[in-house]
Amino acid sequence: MVIVMAPEANDDDITAVIGQIGVHGGQAFVSRGVMRTIIGVVGTEDVLETLSASNIAGLTGVAETMRITAPYKLVSAQNHSRRTTIRVGGVPIGPDTFTLIAGPCAVETPAQTLEAAQLAKRAGATLLRGGAYKPRTSPYAFQGLGVDGLRILADVRNETGLPVVTEVMDASDVDTVCEYADMLQIGTRNMQNFGLLQAVGGAGKPVMLKRGLTATYEEWLMAAEYIAQRGNLDIVLCERGVRSFEPAIRNMLDVSAVGMVQAQSHLPVIVDPSHAAGRRDLVVPLARAGIAAGADGVMVDVHPRPETALVDGAQALFGESLDELAQAVATIPPLLGRTSAAHLAG
Ligand code: PEP
Numbered sequence: 026m027v028i029v030m031a032p033e034a035n036d037d038d039i040t041a042v043i044g045q046i047g048v049h050g051g052q053a054f055v056s057r058g059v060m061r062t063i064i065g066v067v068g069t070e071d072v073l074e075t076l077s078a079s080n081i082a083g084l085t086g087v088a089e090t091m092r093i094t095a096p097y098k099l100v101s102a103q104n105h106s107r108r109t110t111i112r113v114g115g116v117p118i119g120p121d122t123f124t125l126i127a128g129p130c131a132v133e134t135p136a137q138t139l140e141a142a143q144l145a146k147r148a149g150a151t152l153l154r155g156g157a158y159k160p161r162t163s164p165y166a167f168q169g170l171g172v173d174g175l176r177i178l179a180d181v182r183n184e185t186g187l188p189v190v191t192e193v194m195d196a197s198d199v200d201t202v203c204e205y206a207d208m209l210q211i212g213t214r215n216m217q218n219f220g221l222l223q224a225v226g227g228a229g230k231p232v233m234l235k236r237g238l239t240a241t242y243e244e245w246l247m248a249a250e251y252i253a254q255r256g257n258l259d260i261v262l263c264e265r266g267v268r269s270f271e272p273a274i275r276n277m278l279d280v281s282a283v284g285m286v287q288a289q290s291h292l293p294v295i296v297d298p299s300h301a302a303g304r305r306d307l308v309v310p311l312a313r314a315g316i317a318a319g320a321d322g323v324m325v326d327v328h329p330r331p332e333t334a335l336v337d338g339a340q341a342l343f344g345e346s347l348d349e350l351a352q353a354v355a356t357i358p359p360l361l362g363r364t365s366a367a368h369l370a371g
Pocket residue numbers: 130156160192211212213214235265300
């Protein structure tokens with residue numbers, strides 16, 4: 026059983042819940058998060074039965090109690106009649122809307138980031154992506170501008186009004202990244218970096234959790250559970266392609282993941298066709314496939330001059346291709362009953 030305390034619950038409320046768990050023979054595991062406290066209860070079926078019957082859900086400060094059979098409790102779709110909408114700087118990501126996120130793979134210069142953000146905005150994107158800390162296969166490759174990159178992102182947010190999504194790679198950088206970002210991205214290579222997951226779980230910012238290169242749905246959702254267990258349920262799952270046997274494409278976008286994971290979890294699911302394909306010509310078609318499969322949003326790389334990009338230039342869209350994607354974002358989601366924030370360039 027999992028007990029989610031209301032954000033306004035105080036220490037006395039939490040102590041009373043722990044006391045009641047103890048009285049009925051259960052063991053309480055308390056995670057005090059910035060946003061809310063979560064209490065996991067371990068006990069036999071009998072213990073959980075008597076605890077439920079004791080009306081623990083009625084105690085002051087208890088928001089929700091859940092008996093969940095899935096191994097991931099807080100992110101499971103069980104006990105949720107509707108999927109959740111997450112807000113990032115006021116921008117919704119969830120079942121009723123469709124969210125376009127665009128920006129450069131890496132922040133390179135203030136001008137390049139601003140130009141990319143303007144292309145994103147022109148195409149109707151409502152969130153800006155951009156990496157200041159880059160996870161690179163080679164230690165000799167450009168590693169990102171670090172804090173200078175974060176400052177550029179914050180300046181561009183001020184200029185364009187687009188809230189910022191950016192990756193954090195190390196638990197020791199979480200506080201710094203939080204000073205500048207609106208949403209923290211966990212990259213594919215860090216999906217099972219449990220210390221980092223716990224750190225972002227306690228950071229008080231929405232998190233985008235990318236699927237690991239070879240992660241099963243359950244492993245992905247268990248990673249999300251690490252974040253949730255620290256009191257942060259503002260998580261968006263991002264399918265970004267998995268390793269396959271085919272060398273012609275970088276990764277294989279798993280379109281099935283959208284429906285499968287949406288059925289298993291109440292969290293929003295978006296797709297990143299750029300990091301799946303690794304090549305520009307496939308990005309818009311794959312994005313369309315993701316939208317049609319019911320994704321809650323799409324995240325793509327765009328660059329004002331992809332041929333000069335320091336990272337992932339081959340997959341970065343030119344502004345015109347992003348406008349083509351905007352057409353799909355404006356037309357397909359409404360067919361599926363979603364409101365699209367996209368507005369085409371005039
Ligand atoms: C990225 O989005 O910039 C990125 C590095 O993605 P991934 O972790 O999916 O490779």
